[in-house]
Amino acid sequence: MVFAISMAAAGDSVDFDDDELNAFSDEVAQFLQEFVGEAELRRIHLQGDGHDAEVHRLLAQQGWIAGPWPTAHGGLGWSPFQAMAFRLGLRRGGYPAILLATSTFVGHVIQQLGSDFHKAEVLPALASGEAVICLGYTEPDSGSDVMAARTKAVLQGDEWVIDGTKMFTTGAHLARYTFLLARTDPDVAKHKGLTMFLVPLDTPGITINPVRTISDERSNAVFYDGVRVHDRWRIGDLHGGVHVLALALQIEQGTSFLTDLECLYSASLAWARASAKVEDPVVRGAIAELALDIELSKLLLEQGVWRRAAGVPDEGRGPMSKLFSSERLIEHTGVMLDLMGEAGCLISGTHGAVGSGEAERLYRFAPGTTIYGGTSEILRSRIAETGLGLARSRG
Amino acid sequence: MTIELRPTELQAEILGTFGSIFAKEASIERVRAAEPMGHDASAWRRLCALGCLEVAVPGAAESASSLPETTALAGLVGRHVAPVPFLESVAVARLLAAAQHPALPDVLRGERVITFAPRTLGSGPQVVPAGAVADGVLVIRDGAVLLVTRTPDRAAWAANLGSSPVAVLDLDSERGDVVAADGEIWRRLLQDWRLHLAAALAELASRALEIGAEQARSRKQFGAPIGAYQAVSHRLADLATMVDAARLMVAKAAWARELGRGDAPVLGEMAWVQATRTSEDASSATVHFLGGYGITEEYDAQLYFRRAKAWALLGGGRRAGIDRLAVGLLG
Numbered sequence A: 001m002v003f004a005i006s007m008a009a010a011g012d013s014v015d016f017d018d019d020e021l022n023a024f025s026d027e028v029a030q031f032l033q034e035f036v037g038e039a040e041l042r043r044i045h046l047q048g049d050g051h052d053a054e055v056h057r058l059l060a061q062q063g064w065i066a067g068p069w070p071t072a073h074g075g076l077g078w079s080p081f082q083a084m085a086f087r088l089g090l091r092r093g094g095y096p097a098i099l100l101a102t103s104t105f106v107g108h109v110i111q112q113l114g115s116d117f118h119k120a121e122v123l124p125a126l127a128s129g130e131a132v133i134c135l136g137y138t139e140p141d142s143g144s145d146v147m148a149a150r151t152k153a154v155l156q157g158d159e160w161v162i163d164g165t166k167m168f169t170t171g172a173h174l175a176r177y178t179f180l181l182a183r184t185d186p187d188v189a190k191h192k193g194l195t196m197f198l199v200p201l202d203t204p205g206i207t208i209n210p211v212r213t214i215s216d217e218r219s220n221a222v223f224y225d226g227v228r229v230h231d232r233w234r235i236g237d238l239h240g241g242v243h244v245l246a247l248a249l250q251i252e253q254g255t256s257f258l259t260d261l262e263c264l265y266s267a268s269l270a271w272a273r274a275s276a277k278v279e280d281p282v283v284r285g286a287i288a289e290l291a292l293d294i295e296l297s298k299l300l301l302e303q304g305v306w307r308r309a310a311g312v313p314d315e316g317r318g319p320m321s322k323l324f325s326s327e328r329l330i331e332h333t334g335v336m337l338d339l340m341g342e343a344g345c346l347i348s349g350t351h352g353a354v355g356s357g358e359a360e361r362l363y364r365f366a367p368g369t370t371i372y373g374g375t376s377e378i379l380r381s382r383i384a385e386t387g388l389g390l391a392r393s394r395g
Numbered sequence B: 001m002t003i004e005l006r007p008t009e010l011q012a013e014i015l016g017t018f019g020s021i022f023a024k025e026a027s028i029e030r031v032r033a034a035e036p037m038g039h040d041a042s043a044w045r046r047l048c049a050l051g052c053l054e055v056a057v058p059g060a061a062e063s064a065s066s067l068p069e070t071t072a073l074a075g076l077v078g079r080h081v082a083p084v085p086f087l088e089s090v091a092v093a094r095l096l097a098a099a100q101h102p103a104l105p106d107v108l109r110g111e112r113v114i115t116f117a118p119r120t121l122g123s124g125p126q127v128v129p130a131g132a133v134a135d136g137v138l139v140i141r142d143g144a145v146l147l148v149t150r151t152p153d154r155a156a157w158a159a160n161l162g163s164s165p166v167a168v169l170d171l172d173s174e175r176g177d178v179v180a181a182d183g184e185i186w187r188r189l190l191q192d193w194r195l196h197l198a199a200a201l202a203e204l205a206s207r208a209l210e211i212g213a214e215q216a217r218s219r220k221q222f223g224a225p226i227g228a229y230q231a232v233s234h235r236l237a238d239l240a241t242m243v244d245a246a247r248l249m250v251a252k253a254a255w256a257r258e259l260g261r262g263d264a265p266v267l268g269e270m271a272w273v274q275a276t277r278t279s280e281d282a283s284s285a286t287v288h289f290l291g292g293y294g295i296t297e298e299y300d301a302q303l304y305f306r307r308a309k310a311w312a313l314l315g316g317g318r319r320a321g322i323d324r325l326a327v328g329l330l331g
Helices: A019-035 A038-047 A053-061 A080-093 A098-113 A116-121 A123-127 A241-252 A258-275 A281-310 A317-340 A354-369 A376-387 B009-025 B028-033 B041-049 B067-079 B086-098 B104-108 B184-218 B230-258 B264-289 B291-295 B301-314 B318-330
Strands: A133-136 A152-156 A159-166 A177-183 A194-200 A206-212 A218-230 B114-116 B126-128 B136-141 B144-149 B167-169 B177-180
Touching (some): A053 A098, A098 A116, A098 A177, A098 A241, A116 A123, A258 A281, A258 A317, A281 A317, B028 B301, B067 B230, B086 B104, B086 B114, B086 B177, B184 B264, B184 B301, B264 B301
Antiparallel strands (some): A152 A159, B126 B167, B136 B144
């Protein structure tokens, strides 16, 4: 008996490519090149803010800042794939978009957990590009152990008094609000005593000190000294910070350093062709392996996005995308610089810099990628626990 | 605007139907019973009778199906480390179909096993996959593809790492019938072979990882499951990432090849490199996580470990794939 296939295969296919998505990503990248321009994008990059008010407003005028939001909240109702294509387009176009990303996803959180006040006060300002939001989770003594935050908020009447320090608050000097995790009950288990706030950064008592990173980025240390905010700025339930955070982390998923790997590839290829190293078998092998990891980063990113779009449980797939692309970025930048030799150490703009100095720049950029937005160790633990069903290895 | 990664209904149906057949005909007991030669004639007859190769050749069965389905079947071969010459046969069947060769029906029915000698004739004996159980070997000589008919010779079997029915054959002076006069069809044969090997290796890696994860959940040391230690769980998480990447890469390569896209050869080489490195890493890690038991014959992990490397070698190895990928990208 020959196995009979009853199902018609027509119209039912796995599809790894979508012309419209590619076209949208290209459109965004071209928009930046056309309306902002190469020189200005470079200036924005070197400024290191991860944001530019002018560019941000231009993007908002296109409706793109609120693109992933439902139309009921003033968005364009993008699918997770369209949102992915937009992010890739921004990065390929050369715009860092750090505050854009945080503002869009905190907007999502507000839509789901915010009060009518938050929705009326904050969402329109985000959508129009007037206001942006930065993240206030990390502290001097708590990074991966985010629930160990010690910044305290004490209720006095209908106002909270906030005292403490937040670290690596990228964009605090440009943002209107910070999405702040604070301890509201010090006497219970650490994850039960946290509450989330949206704190207006022009409130008295806030000091913002710049912190420069090795990759031309400016982050901040933010000090809160008797900062008084009304209870209406609380997001979610009292002591319910863990739930707000869980939702925020879930929405934030889908990070990838795919475009940085692509950038390294272009720079490496340009160098190899210009120097005739393209005939060297070791160089050829390194470029081939980089190309492979770019394709795999793309597939892992798409897999995470697809699961979200299709309503399939994540099971550690979101973290895989960020883990793989960031770890590979570190590896490949090191390998490529080594192959480039002495001139590899020259910084962009210096006479004799290799491949426009992009590999050198990425070498400084890469270490941060395995840290912010969830360290590789946290991501591996999440994959092990939710994907492989292994025991929890942290408190 | 979307990308759809769900298996097609046809793939799902094939996996469902053949999955249970492989579970029976290529159970781990049957795999062990077929050692060391690695051939279970009865299992192969049964799989062919059920049409596992008809699926491979558009037009051979009532419905047209092809690479997405045949690579799904190849995945079952890898997952079960099945002792059947499916991977060789599927590549050969596609060549015979393209060449409209009269031997095709016998191959599809499993009445003949025709394999191929990967290296161009003229340099003496070479390792021929499934060579110990084949009654026909496709060879390439002077740019032409020939079919050398021979009596299956189990004595030609060569002991090997992967318990595979390989033979070392000297075919240089053999006479054969011309199957095709062009080398292009031969290049496609080798690409098909490696794509199906890659599909098998990705699923072999997935199964090896399952065994490793099960060990990490159940084995206790120092009073806790070893998976509670990050030295173990984080390595498994990295491997899980690589296994997902391998499966996605294989599926994309099969999709692109089926559609005849221009990037299909490059994606095929990427699938080869990713599947070979992942299966080697996942199976060796699993052997390691089993501790001393891992290197005993009694435990199953070694069955995957040995085949992961051996199958990669039969496909020409990973390094050659990186070189071909570089040619595809850089010229």
